[in-house]
Amino acid sequence: MHRLFKGRSQRRLRFCNRLGSPTFSRSTVFLSLPLSKFPNSTSVATAMMMAIAMKRAAAAAATRAISTANSGSILTRHLHASSGKKKIVGVFYKAHEYAEMNPNFVGCAENALGIRNWLESQGHEYIVTDDKEGPDCELEKHIPDLHVLITTPFHPAYVTAERIKKAKNLQLLLTAGIGSDHVDLKAAAAAGLTVAEVTGSNTVSVAEDELMRILILVRNFLPGHHQVISGDWNVAGIAHRAYDLEGKTVGTVGCGRIGRLLLQRLKPFGCNLLYHDRIQMDSELENQIGATFEEDLDKMLPKCDIIVINTPLTEKTKGMFDKERIGKLKKGVLIVNNARGAIMDTQAVVDGCNSGHIGGYSGDVWYPQPAPKDHPWRYMPNQAMTPHISGTTIDAQLRYAAGVKDMLENYFKGEEFPPQHYIVKEGELASQYRNRVKRMAETKSGMRKPVFTKVDQLRPGTSGHNLTVKVVSSKLVLQKGRPDGPQLRQMQIAECLVGDETGTIVFTARNNQVDLMNADNTVILRNAKIDMFKGSMRLAVDKWGRVEVTEAANFKVKEDNNLSLVEYELVNVVEE
Numbered sequence: 001m002h003r004l005f006k007g008r009s010q011r012r013l014r015f016c017n018r019l020g021s022p023t024f025s026r027s028t029v030f031l032s033l034p035l036s037k038f039p040n041s042t043s044v045a046t047a048m049m050m051a052i053a054m055k056r057a058a059a060a061a062a063t064r065a066i067s068t069a070n071s072g073s074i075l076t077r078h079l080h081a082s083s084g085k086k087k088i089v090g091v092f093y094k095a096h097e098y099a100e101m102n103p104n105f106v107g108c109a110e111n112a113l114g115i116r117n118w119l120e121s122q123g124h125e126y127i128v129t130d131d132k133e134g135p136d137c138e139l140e141k142h143i144p145d146l147h148v149l150i151t152t153p154f155h156p157a158y159v160t161a162e163r164i165k166k167a168k169n170l171q172l173l174l175t176a177g178i179g180s181d182h183v184d185l186k187a188a189a190a191a192g193l194t195v196a197e198v199t200g201s202n203t204v205s206v207a208e209d210e211l212m213r214i215l216i217l218v219r220n221f222l223p224g225h226h227q228v229i230s231g232d233w234n235v236a237g238i239a240h241r242a243y244d245l246e247g248k249t250v251g252t253v254g255c256g257r258i259g260r261l262l263l264q265r266l267k268p269f270g271c272n273l274l275y276h277d278r279i280q281m282d283s284e285l286e287n288q289i290g291a292t293f294e295e296d297l298d299k300m301l302p303k304c305d306i307i308v309i310n311t312p313l314t315e316k317t318k319g320m321f322d323k324e325r326i327g328k329l330k331k332g333v334l335i336v337n338n339a340r341g342a343i344m345d346t347q348a349v350v351d352g353c354n355s356g357h358i359g360g361y362s363g364d365v366w367y368p369q370p371a372p373k374d375h376p377w378r379y380m381p382n383q384a385m386t387p388h389i390s391g392t393t394i395d396a397q398l399r400y401a402a403g404v405k406d407m408l409e410n411y412f413k414g415e416e417f418p419p420q421h422y423i424v425k426e427g428e429l430a431s432q433y434r435n436r437v438k439r440m441a442e443t444k445s446g447m448r449k450p451v452f453t454k455v456d457q458l459r460p461g462t463s464g465h466n467l468t469v470k471v472v473s474s475k476l477v478l479q480k481g482r483p484d485g486p487q488l489r490q491m492q493i494a495e496c497l498v499g500d501e502t503g504t505i506v507f508t509a510r511n512n513q514v515d516l517m518n519a520d521n522t523v524i525l526r527n528a529k530i531d532m533f534k535g536s537m538r539l540a541v542d543k544w545g546r547v548e549v550t551e552a553a554n555f556k557v558k559e560d561n562n563l564s565l566v567e568y569e570l571v572n573v574v575e576e
């Protein structure tokens with residue numbers, strides 16, 4: 001037996017979360033009402049239809065409840081499952097005498113992101129340490145009962161599968177910064193943990209630092225500086241290999257947030273700019289930045305005088321620059337790597353620098369961190385290495401501390417994080433981290449090809465749809481920021497009517513997607529999701545999906561079946 005409720009209070013239930021995955025409970029169901037016939041969903045005229053629909057919905061809810069109960073979940077821990085006081089552990093680098101020197105120096109252990117009072121005033125326990133390695137370290141003592149672990153890439157607490165297994169209460173791993181490769185992401189996903197970082201918090205900081213490293217290497221700056229300190233004066237010792245940046249070919253491997261900001265900053269230097277990425281930028285942005293896309297990494301690399309690495313460390317990028325690949329680079333190539341140390345084969349870099357094949361190597365990332373005293377990159381020639389600093393400027397610290405605080409606030413309230421912050425969510429890794437796994441699965445079973453659906457199959461609260469649609473019309477509804485603004489943060493939203501031979505639906509195109517949605521274009525929407533807007537369905541593709549313009553499809557769009565004109569009512573079905 002089920003009782004069914006409808007009305008205003010049920011309106012307060014969320015249709016779906018911000019990523020589009022359904023968050024409705026097993027007893028929450030959708031009813032659909034054609035808007036044209038029933039503009040007012042509470043009208044008497046709808047009541048009979050509602051009653052029939054609700055009966056059906058009740059049956060569906062019951063079936064869903066049973067199947068949920070029987071299927072079990074791969075997720076063993078739910079992020080927002082428990083309320084109450086939490087034990088939060090932060091692992092940050094120690095600042096010692098520097099801690100007091102700047103009130104905004106919040107990224108160190110002593111100042112603990114500036115959130116101690118805020119956390120403790122709410123009754124949470126906040127332990128902060130820099131002691132993160134070995135079985136007797138401070139972190140290890142708290143692993144069995146912590147709920148949240150906050151750490152930074154600058155002084156990473158390596159969260160291994162073994163630690164995850166021991167951390168029975170752990171729900172949330174927050175990275176204060178960008179890059180969560182210090183976490184065994186697969187183990188975290190399997191354990192149902194959420195991993196999130198403060199995406200965008202230090203991208204400017206890193207891009208600026210990369211530009212500085214490029215100039216330091218190109219101008220052969222460091223030997224001159226060392227001469228000054230050691231009392232020498234030898235212009236020739238520097239000048240024989242100092243160049244202008246103008247006219248050089250610079251290629252970035254990975255062109256996401258940091259890569260783009262770097263290219264943008266390089267443009268006035270008059271370089272030849274190339275980029276390689278899994279995803280090509282849309283042509284307008286490419287033109288604006290003035291960079292050329294290189295689909296084949298191995299074709300791009302030998303053209304470059306300067307190579308900058310800007311990908312995350314994933315299964316695919318680990319050891320990407322091995323002996324063989326480095327051997328194919330231009331002799332004397334300069335490499336800047338602020339991405340992650342393990343993207344390089346450590347010894348291959350040492351050999352390249354020793355032989356002069358690599359003319360200069362600079363970066364702030366190492367493996368492991370802190371780099372041991374005998375790390376060979378400390379002693380190789382032509383290097384301009386530093387500790388991991390580029391993303392931890394005071395400005396960046398304030399941004400990532402605020403981002404962590406916001407996410408903790410959401411966590412305490414049981415709310416979602418901004419979608420771009422998730423690295424692991426509900427057992428799934430963000431797309432750039434799961435590439436290889438997916439490909440292997442595809443090859444192995446031959447069954448993981450994307451499944452395409454038709455517009456009339458779309459339902460509220462669903463996601464993961466692949467569709468080939470034609471754009472019927474597109475209307476820009478929001479435009480903010482200048483296209484040549486400092487951070488490429490122009491925001492555009494267009495409402496587009498898209499469809500196939502079964503029906504049409506409104507697609508909300510954002511930013512770069514807007515340019516692809518010209519009327520009559522045929523586009524493939526990958527990993528699309530349904531958002532609910534005032535009770536009706538809209539289609540969207542977030543950063544974990546993709547919009548691609550493709551060859552013109554030969555179907556005729558069925559324009560008289562617009563799914564966005566159907567209103568859905570969320571009703572609650574309570575089991576007795």
Ligand SMILES: NC(=O)C1=CN([C@@H]2O[C@H](COP(=O)(O)OP(=O)(O)OC[C@H]3O[C@@H](n4cnc5c(N)ncnc54)[C@H](O)[C@@H]3O)[C@@H](O)[C@H]2O)C=CC1
Nearest residue numbers: 178179254255256257258277278311312338339390391432
């Ligand atoms: N040294 C430091 O202080 C910092 C370092 N970082 C590092 O920089 C990385 C990039 O940061 P963002 O630009 O903000 O990330 P992002 O996610 O905006 O960009 C990463 C780009 O790499 C591309 N990519 C991923 N795998 C690839 C592959 N196998 N081949 C080609 N392209 C691939 C993605 O498509 C994406 O465009 C971070 O993951 C982190 O490791 C980030 C911040 C601070």
